[in-house]
Amino acid sequence: IVPAVTELIAAQFLWLDYDDRTKPIYLYINSTGTMDENNELVASETDAYAIADFIN
Secondary structure: OOHHHHHHHHHHHHHHHHHOOOOOOOOOOOOOOOEOOOOOEOOOHHHHHHHHHHHO
16 A cells, blocks of 8 residues: 555544444555556555554
């Protein structure tokens, strides 16, 4: 997960919480990670921790 995706997910969480605080929010992430042209992982786990903080 890259920072741009984390920002979009955080914004969506904030909107869904604002729209209806009583409705549960479900999140399913199906990601193999972000790879560059050499098939090396380029994403940071910091962004995953940020999403986990939003969930809690």
